[in-house]
Amino acid sequence: MKHFEYLEPGTVDEACGLLKQYAGNARVFAGGSSLTILLKQGFLQPDALINIKKIDELRRIEESGDDLVIGALVTHHDIETSSLLAERLPVLCELEHDVANIRVRNMATVGGNIASGEPLTDLPCVFITLDATVRIANTSGGRTLPLEEVFLDYYETQLGEDEVLTHVVIPPLPSHSAIDYVRFSSSSVVDKPCIGVAVRMSVNPDDGACGSVRIGLGCVAPTPMRARNAEAVLEGKPLTDENLQAAARAAAEECDPMDDLRGSERYKREMVAALVRRLAPRVYEKAKGQG
Ligand SMILES: Cc1cc2nc3c(=O)[nH]c(=O)nc-3n(C[C@H](O)[C@H](O)[C@H](O)COP(=O)(O)OP(=O)(O)OC[C@H]3O[C@@H](n4cnc5c(N)ncnc54)[C@H](O)[C@@H]3O)c2cc1C
Incomplete structure (x- = not known):
């Protein structure tokens, strides 16, 4: 590895100031699980x-009013074992059981999971489905963005040279709603996901129709994405077999997977359809039981 300075700021402001000082030639180091590999391979030479x-x-x-706020240095293991999340959003704790292995879960952070722009991840897909926003600190006051807008392309994000992602903010679920997530790894259960699908749905208590619907897709496009056409198929309509099939098909069409070792483009589209078909009725039933 190329020689580099190693700095340990004690505050976010200090970190942003140092990043600005190095004008694009410094990198934030959090858990190091992804960055260390890129440094060792020489892809990055900060x-x-x-x-x-x-x-x-x-x-x-922590909670802030009705929102949940997750700090950037929270690790996968912290999420897996958080009693607050187990109570408020158990889907996050449950998905973490399948993320990587205990060594990675102990080191890798939420901020790194997002800021790496790595396409094969779990949390961003669920965060998007929850309408999460992120707080970003910089040397000119900071900004807040919908999480979905942070991602630009494979390994590319909106984060500027002097910016540190500090928090993920998750608003409360709408009433009469539920969320669930399913991930699929085609090569082995400890591999990164090959497909992730999250569904959040509310149910109209008067007529049983689907209310607001969010369908998040992970690993099947350059960035995590919402399947907006599929959402529109279900919103305001009953969850009939026909509507479910149409939504699954729409999700399969609007994603943009690539052929790789984990499966062909066609296979991934079919799997997206299958997982939407499987997950949506499960979430619908859960939502019906919610106040
Ligand atoms: C073997 C293995 C298996 C994995 N399996 C999974 C999996 O199943 N599911 C999954 O979701 N992920 C998986 N990952 C990915 C892992 O979760 C990410 O690598 C990790 O989240 C990155 O976090 P980190 O804290 O280690 O980031 P780092 O490696 O420290 O940093 C990654 C990048 O993000 C930047 N960065 C980090 N934090 C910030 C911040 N707060 N603000 C601005 N920039 C920042 C760094 O500068 C760097 O460019 C796996 C990784 C490995 C190595």
């Missing part, structure tokens, strides 16, 4: 690593 792990305020999972 002049400095800005290790943010000493910034304690980024380690918390």
Whole structure:
């Protein structure tokens, strides 16, 4: 690896200041699970690593009013074992059982999971389905963005040279609604996901029709995405077999997977349809039982 400076700021402001000072030649270092590989392979050769792990305020999972706020340094393992999330959003704890292995889950962070722009991930797909936003700090005051807008392309995000992603903010679920997620790994259960599908749905208590619907797709496009055409097929309509088939087909058509070792494009589209068909009725039943 090329020689680099190793810096450990104690505050977010300090981290942003250092990033600005290095003008694009420094990298934030969080869990290091992804960055270390890229450094060792020589794909990245920064002049400095800005290790943010000493910034304690980024380690918390907490409530702010009705929102849930997850700090960028929260690890996969923290999510898996959080009693607050188990109570408010168990889908996040449950999905973490299948993420990587215990060593990665102990080190890798929520911020890194998003900021890496890595396409084969789990959390961003679910966060998007939950209408999450992210707080981003920089040297000119910071900004908040819908999470979906952070992602631009494979391994490419909106984050600027002097920016640190600090928090993910998740609003409460609408009333009479539920969410679930299913991931599929085609080569082995410990592999990264090959497809992730999240469905969030509310049910109109008067007539049993689907209310607001979110369908998030992960790993089947350059970025995690919402299947908006599929959502529109179901919104305001009863969950009949015909509507379900049409939504599954729409999701399969609007995603943009590529052929790779984990499966062909056609196979992935078929799997998206199958997983939407399987998950939506499950979420619908759960939502019917909610107040
Ligand atoms: C073997 C293995 C299996 C995996 N399996 C899965 C899986 O099943 N599901 C899944 O979702 N993920 C999986 N991952 C991905 C893993 O979760 C990510 O690598 C991880 O989340 C990155 O987090 P990190 O804290 O280690 O980031 P780092 O490696 O420290 O950083 C990654 C990138 O993000 C930037 N960065 C990090 N934090 C911030 C921040 N707060 N603000 C701005 N930029 C930041 C860094 O500069 C770097 O460019 C796997 C990874 C490995 C190595």
